[in-house]
Amino acid sequence: MKLIFGHSEAVARFVADMTPGCEAGFGKCQAIGVGDDETGELVAGMVFHDYQPGPGLMQISSASKTPRWLTANVRHIMFSYPFDQVGCQMVVLQVSAKNERMVRIAKAFGFKPYLIERMRGRDEDGFVFTLTDDDWRNSKFTRKYHGQVLSA
Template sequence: MKLIFGNDLVVARFVADMTPGCEAGFGNCKAIGVGDDETGELVAGMVFHDWQPGPGLIQISSASKTPRWLTADVRHIMFSYPFDQIGCQMVVLQVSAKNERMVRIAKAFGFTPYLIKRMRGRDEDGYVFTLTEEDWRNGRFTRKTNG
């Protein structure tokens, strides 16, 4: 997988188009795309949006055409941006309770889940997940360095 930087609008539209209820897009955002090594086709994207510098919060949304995009390198870059580059203290992720795969992934990454009844409408619950900088740095998927 190849990371794609500098195409925020294209990647954000890709993610919005694949995310139910996100017709309006993400507004002012930063995005990282993931391209297929062989074809160069955009297969996944991460969008960082709703940045709140005061409390140090940012939301992340992602979508993909394949489950193979979430490699260790991609994971490292995905969380390096908010925690290392812009100084976030917490990342927020919203997920439909029906998206069992993403719920499992978020929990495995160390996000703390909060179930919100009807968050996605009258018949669909959702989770708000939070990941603090400390939980990320101490998590099992974080690259440990000697410095």
């Protein structure tokens, strides 16, 4: 998988088109695409939106055509952008409670879940997940980037 920079509008539209309830798009945002190594086709995207500089918050949304897109390098860039480049202290992720795979992934990454009844409509609950910069930097996913040694 190769990262695609400089095409925020197209990547954000790709993610919005694949995200139920996101017909209006993300507004002012930055996005990073993920392309297939062989075809160059856009297979996934990450959108960074609703940035609030005062409290240092940013929302992240993503969508993909394949589960293969979430490599170690992509994960590193996905969280390096808000935490290391922008200087956020927390990212927020909203996920349908029906999206069991993404709920499982968010929890594995160290996000803290908050279940909100009817967040996605009368018949659909959702999670608001939060991840602080401290929790990310101390996670098993980033130890090698921050000079920490994995313990047995």
